[in-house]
Amino acid sequence: MTIIEKIFSRKTGGKKVKPGDYIWVDLSLVAMRDFGGPNVIQEYIRAFGDHPVFDKKRVAVTFDLHIPARNEKVAVNQKTLRDFVKQQGVHLFDVNTGIGQHILLENGLVKPWDIVIGTDSHMNLLGAVGAAGFGMGTTDVAGAMYKGRLWFRVPETIKIVVKGNAGEYVTAKDIILYILKRLKTDGALNRAVEFTGDAVERMTLAERITMSSMVTEMSGEVGFFETSAEVLDFIRSRTDEPISGLKADPDAGYEKAYEFVIDDLKPQIACPHSPDNVTEVEKKSGVKVNQVFIGSCTNGRFEDLKAAADILKGRRINKGVRLIIVPATAEVAAQAVEAGLYESFLKSGAVVTNPGCALCTTGHPGILAPGEVMVSTSNRNFIGKLGKGAEVYLASPVTAAATALTGVITPPGEI
C-alpha cells in the first residue's frame, strides 16, 4: 500500500483500502482559523446549537491570517471564535502565535499517521511529517467537529522521484517549482503524492514542509515523504504520545511516476500569474521589483530566514525596494532573535512583522499597488491575490534576499 492507503487503512481498523474506495474515518484533529473559522462556528451553532464538540482536545482554533485584527469586521470574527473556544474548551492559538499548521506541529498536536482537516488549503503541508492533512470547506469542518469523523475517497498516489545533488543556492523551493513546471497546476488533481529518491530523503523538516505545501499548487490532496529520523525526533520532542514512522510498501501501487535529476538544476522562479509558469531565475534577471516578501507556510521556517540572512549579511537592501520578513511562528521568531537574525534584518533595512501568514492574501499590511512587482517566497501568485494589477513572482528565500539587495530579480549566485 502507498502511504495514504496505509493511513486510511489503519483508521478504518486495518481494512485494506484501495484507490476509489469511499470510507468513513476517525479524525485525529479538526482545525480552523480566523479566516473560514467564523463561518464554521456559525454553521455549527445553526445545526447543532451548543452541543459539545466530539473531543475538545482534538479541536483547535488558530489565528494566523489577519492578526492582530485590523478592522472591526475582523475583530468581530475573532471574538466569535474566542467566545466559542471559551464555551467549548477547545485549543486556542491566538494572534501572538503564528501560522496554524506550524503551530499545531510545534505544540505536538500532529504526528505521523494522523488525519487532520482544517479550513486552509495548505493543511496538506502536514504531509511533511507523515500526517494526512486536508483543506476543507465549512460544512465538512462543522460536521467533523461534531462527530470526529468524515467521509473520504481513497485517492490514487503519484510518485515523484528526485535524484542527485543540488548545487549551491538551489533549495527545496527551486526543486518543487521545477516539478510544478512539468506537472502543471492540475498535474496531481485529487491525487496523493509521494516524494522519494536520494535528494528528498536527505531533506530537513523545513525543506519537506516547502515541498508538501506546494502540492496544493498541483491540485494534489497531500504530499508525503518516508518519515526521517529528524522528523521523528522533532515530533517526539513535542509530545509524550507513542510515535512511529511510516513508509510505503515496496510493492505499493502508483498511478504514475515522474523522475527528476537535479544535478544541473539552476535557481527557479514562477512568473506571473501562475505557480507553474516557471523558468530559471537568470532568465528573468534584471526585472525591476518594488517589494520582496520572505515568509509564509511554505518558506517561513528558521532555516528559510537563516538562508536569507546569509545572503543579506551586513548589506543594505536597494533603496528602490521594500523587504518584508515574517517568521512562520513565535517560536521561529524567538530562534531568529537568538541567532541574531533580527538585528541583521533590521540593519539591512527590512520590515520584520509579527509571525503569521502575512503576504499570502490581501488582508495583510504590505499589499501592492497596481503595476507593482513583488518577489515572494509564498506558494501562489494568482492574479489579483495581493492587489489588483500587481505582479508576483515566486522564488526561494535566497533568490528573494538577493533580489532585495539589488532591487531587480537576481540569481543568488551573483551576490
Add this chain to the structure above:
Amino acid sequence: MTVKGRVWKFKDDIDTDQIYPGKYLPLTDKNEMAKHAMEGTEIGAEFLKDVKKGDIIVAGKNFGCGSSREHATVAIKGTGVSVVIARSFARIFHRNAVNTGLPIIELKEADEIAQSDILEVNCETGEIKNITQDRAYKGIPLSSLEMDIMKAGGLLEYLKKEELGGL
C-alpha cells in the same frame, strides 16, 4: 433520480471565482447567492438571464478549482440547475457538492456535449442520453455513500439523522 434539461456549456478550469465572485462572499441568503452563480464566466450574464429549473451545466476538466468556498455549490443549486457534468472536478468542489446536496457526474466525453443540447440524466447510475445528438454515455456518478449524504439533505443533516438513529 432522472432529470431532463437544457445544457449550459462551460470551458476547462472554471474556478470558484468564476462560479461565485469573491465580492459576494458576505451574502448568506441562498436565493440572493443564486443571482450570482457563474457570473464570472464568459457566458455568465446570459446564463443568469435565461437559466431555468432543471437545466444542466456541462464543463471541461477541473471544474470548481480554486478556493474552498461553498457558496459555489450553493449558488448553482439555487438557480435550479439539476446536475453538473464535467470531465473532472476539483476535490473541494466535489466534497462541497455532496455536502450541500448538488448532484455531479464525471464524464470523460463531456466535450462532445454542446451548448443547448437536451440531456436526460440518471444521477444515480451516471447514464446520460443526449437527445439532441442521439448519443448515450456512461459517466461516473456519486458513490452510494455520497448519494446517501446528498439524499439526507447534506452532511450536517446526515450526521444529525445518524445521531437520531434515522440512518
